[in-house]
Amino acid sequence: MSTPELVTVTIDDRAVQVPKGTGLVETALAAGVEIPVFCYEPRLGPAVGACRMCLVEVEGMPKLQAGCTLTAQDGMTVRTAQTSAKAADGQNATLEFLLVNHPLDCPVCDKGGECPLQDLTFRYGPGRTRMTFPKLTFDKPIPISPTIALDRERCILCYRCTRFSEGVSEDGELVTVNRGAQSMIATFEDEPYRGRFSGNVIELCPVGALTSTQYRFLARPWEIQNVPSVCGLCPVGCNIDVTTREGKVKRVLSRNHPEVDEGWLCDKGRFAFSHPHARDRITEPLRRVRRRGFEELSWDDAVDEAERMLRAAGTRIVTALSGSETIEQAYALGKLLRQGLGAHAAVLPEETSTALDALRLPLSAIRDAELVVVVGDQPVEERAPVVDLWLRAARRRGAEIVTIGPTGSIQTPPGSAPQVCRDLAAENNELGRRLRGGQRSIVIWSGPDGRGGEHIAALAHALGLADVAGSGAFYLPDTPNGRGVADAWSAVADGEPADPEPIALLIVSGDEAAANPGVRALAERAEMVLAITMFQGLAVGWADLVLPGTSYLERDGTYMNLEGRVQRLRRTVIPPAPDELAWLAKLAGRFGVELSPHPSLVFEDVSARLFGGLAFADIAATAALPTRAKAAPRPPLPEPEPQLGGDGLRLLRYRSLFSGAAVERVAELQFQRPAREVEISPEDAAAKGIASGNEVAVRHNGTSVALRATLNRRLAPGVVRIADEHAGDLGARVEVGRA
């Protein structure tokens, strides 16, 4: 890349050199000068010049200019309010106009104390009002969804929210209606704002017009702490600031990591933080007495009990991991069980492939790609939502995005992704040829689980993407830290896992493992079950000993996200029970295994084996991505598994973003959960005489599920799609008919 031409700009008599074309707001910042803004937000696309807060004087131009719409040109001389009376008057006037119809109800406004309108009025605005007429009023607040409230009187019409909805999440649900002073923000057709990213508009809003229903009237900026951490609800690992007050989490804000999330969060990551306060949260150890009864026991007794169970089971233990444990937790479990007891058998959350390390890229590379091919059965936005935003950004920049799957731009039957990878790798495949020839080609595997990482890595290696700096591959895992957990577990010891039969003890680590039907089936075969979960609903009833689990918001430690980036979780609030590391360390001591209860020390141990000795303290608040590994010899493309035949329609189950133990426990998110629907292609619907909205029965082998049909034009014929939580016990082939 050529280095950009540097230009010199003088702002308030300070000369500064910046690359030509740098925004004037950023140029001024480089010179240490503030150009105040409201509507300007480069992440939302080109400047719109709406609010006129940024008026500056530019030499050679008679009128004041909106600084946010200008870029640095050589020799430009700019004066802001600091050195130009005209610019100061312009900015002062903008604030006066903004306040003409603003209610100024700061004392009861959630934004008060962290409000750009307050701050800029204080710095640049008039001290008193000249407005003596009744102000415009609107009904307020209006719930535009169960999570967001809108106060139209406070709105300054900067159009950040509507630009986000139109140009970033591209849901188009937030719009402006009416014109002039009567303009107002509304949802399309007054429907609730139902999107995966709606909450970002709360943070974008520079005033208290869009507020979080979960945070309303709960705290003041001067009595809160913001703790930097990362989201633990999916493998993206968005960086967050967790707002706490008096030991409780009050909200989650984005914390811009330009390579990971660009400052966006999905609504699950933003709004699900209240799950630790769910009514069925387990705060004390529980022991099964009689058939379905439970009693609480003290921690000392619980650790004794666990020790007794472990000693009795010896090596005949199977450990089922969730992929939501921290690296340190997984390592500690491994140390106790593998080193202490020689119990190597584990059910790992998912398979991982190290071949991907040679194809590593930051997520932001997707935005800069020319061609992205996504293969797999699951929509990206359900598995790794923020990746969907990167894909949309890429498309807006002119990249071609090809999705190959049952709902893809190229439709293939469920389960065909391995075959697709083989086809793309073939010399004569047109799309493969273009991937191979590109400078910025990216391939992504988006479900189903299993050997996806291996398939996509083999494809990418076959296409030579490892040799091109801007090209690479991503595997979208099922769990937030599946790779970190698997790596930590395997780094502990070398012992060969032998499947014990019978299983003397099943250890269920975490909520996802507890909710996994495969793990439940193992529990049937196990003599004893020890579960670590957060909620009553998950393991109480079939575990013999339940130890309270903690949330990602309550732990210190590290996660590895889908890029392979190791990021710090911070304890934002104290958990209601000792965390996993604390009692694991105690238990380990009883088996002569030395284990620290401190994540930083455990990490040191792991890091020496996995991360080249990276120090805990050196993981930056915005963590770096390890450099690409050297390309190993090309892995062979795995054989696709044979496709099962049979009659009827293929059932494609998917896990909605808005599912899982945390989401189920947050009242405000219930409206986002998937409807009781079966999606069907227009062709199949027509053949069966089904219309959108019809009640239908979906049958398989004697089981029948009643659902509402909805037509999905993007769905391949011969396939129906149902959210996991509504699919019951249905098998892979189903019949659909009018109820």
Place this chain on the structure above:
Amino acid sequence: MPLRELVLEGAGERDLTKLGEYREVGGYAALERALGMDPGKVIEEITVGTLRGRGGAGFPMGRKASLIAKGSPNPTYLVVNADESEPGAFKDRQIMGTVPHRLIEGCLITAHGIESRSVFIYIRGEYLHEFEVMRAALEETRGADLLGGITIVLHRGAGAYICGEETALLESLEGKRGQPRTRPPYPPITGLYASPTQINNVQTIATVPKIIELGGAEFAKIGPQNSPGTAVFSLSGNVVRPGNYELELGTSLRELIYDIGGGVAGGRELKAIIPGGSSVPVLTPEQLDTPLDFDSIAAAGSFLGSAAVMVIDDRCCMVQLALRVSKFYMHESCGKCTPCREGTRWLVQLLDRLEGGQGTQADLDLLDSVCARMLGRSLCALGDFAVYPVSSYMEKYRDEFQAHVDEAGCPFGGESSVEGILAPVDQHSHHKTVEVPA
């Protein structure tokens, strides 16, 4: 000074909405000639003819065409601004209603000149009749195989003045909310669908056939050197013979109002003249000899704008007129930028209080201040359009504003002639019920 009809030529004698009649007066001969010319040559003739845009700003059309991005991977578009919504202006309506083929011929010549295959004509929604005339004419043109593969789309607006502003018009054409864009980028580089776009007013385009017919050099000899050609002046207000009159630019206000328009109605005194539609600064009777061309009117402190000349007699209350005009701009402000959205409403509130007799001296100062704080700070020119009338009325008729304070009310009361000048904004109908032709 007699009429000098170039654009409306022949429409008085014949029904030029018919293709046959139009061809009999030489219609589409200029197109044929232009098609024999190199595209660059067509633009050169327009440049030599110094054709200045008739939509308001008077920007030379040839210069605009020369800015069209060359070598863009996207197609080039021609957009004709037929949204005419400025109070007082009704010239484009007459052009489309009586000489539609001249506009279509101008479109085809210009499209050839800028090498565009698609033309969009954005017609004010209320102009249903004119739309139908245009549609019929276009059908005929198509039937006679005159389009030469060029697509002309007629698009009806939905009743927003702001959609006459060229970038708001483009947004609206793209199906978005009609709000202006920031510039740069300018439409010749990034216009409709992010493609190079030439935008001109109806009359500008309808003048193009004449330039090709006469040759640019010959055309440039008509009227003043820097503003050659004619304009269709929409004369209205307290005048004996209101209507559209096509005259050479450079004709004086006096000639238009007195010789052609028959003077002030009812033998009243002339009080004020608005030379270019409701948005421009007002002129006084002492300025009657100002020639009506871009530069002379600018030198007199106003703008030729849309060449809509409004005559105001001595019965008119300037505060009432300012209130009417302000209500229009408040109603039509798109709401995108702060000074215009908030300022237009505030101005109305202040003027309303003044007219109602509750205004104070401080309100007068505030009016001045609000005008000054809006001027030159908005995103598009509408913000300034809302200020020019108020600030110029206040400057030139200060006594009248002062009298409203001193007498705690309007000296004119209900006797004002404002009704004959400008209809109140709530009378604007947007023809919500007319059937939209497919």
